[in-house]
Amino acid sequence: MLPSACTELGITLDLLAGRPLAAFDEAESLICACRNNEGRECLLTPETAEAWRAMTSAAARQGISLYIVSAYRSIARQAELIRSKLEAGHTITDILAILAPPGFSEHHTGRAIDIGAPDCPAADPMFAETPAYAWLQGRADEFGFTLSYPRDNSQGYVFEPWHWCYRR
Numbered sequence: 001m002l003p004s005a006c007t008e009l010g011i012t013l014d015l016l017a018g019r020p021l022a023a024f025d026e027a028e029s030l031i032c033a034c035r036n037n038e039g040r041e042c043l044l045t046p047e048t049a050e051a052w053r054a055m056t057s058a059a060a061r062q063g064i065s066l067y068i069v070s071a072y073r074s075i076a077r078q079a080e081l082i083r084s085k086l087e088a089g090h091t092i093t094d095i096l097a098i099l100a101p102p103g104f105s106e107h108h109t110g111r112a113i114d115i116g117a118p119d120c121p122a123a124d125p126m127f128a129e130t131p132a133y134a135w136l137q138g139r140a141d142e143f144g145f146t147l148s149y150p151r152d153n154s155q156g157y158v159f160e161p162w163h164w165c166y167r168r
């Protein structure tokens with residue numbers, strides 16, 4: 001059974017066949033970790049925010065700047081993003097390669113962060129070529145962050161070098 005937020009967008013079980021997607025619970029407590037470049041509050045669970053602070057400090061000591069492009073996003077907001085892409089003429093199949101169905105995104109857990117780096121557009125494949133990404137590959141694990149969607153991931157998403165999730 002898919003949540004009604006999915007069926008309302010025309011997302012069917014057939015569309016997700018072969019993709020082992022997990023449904024996640026929405027975050028229970030969130031704090032503001034910082035503001036992003038657009039001045040919007042970046043919300044994370046308290047543990048994730050603490051781990052993020054520790055990780056960015058360690059990175060900064062090695063001359064690497066990491067910042068938050070996007071953090072918590074509600075299930076309702078996820079549905080809105082999909083709806084606006086549908087309205088812009090994208091097919092649901094194309095959309096679901098880059099956006100999780102509502103209820104299945106790590107972003108509403110408050111533990112996922114889309115990470116940005118200087119001189120790299122937000123959520124761009126170029127992120128994989130940045131010193132920030134190289135640093136994360138070597139050190140993020142120490143702070144509890146792992147890459148959710150590597151190349152050729154079984155969940156059927158595009159490679160998202162910028163999307164890291166705190167799993168401790």
Ligand SMILES: [Zn+2]
Nearest residue numbers: 112113114163
């Ligand atoms: Zn993400």
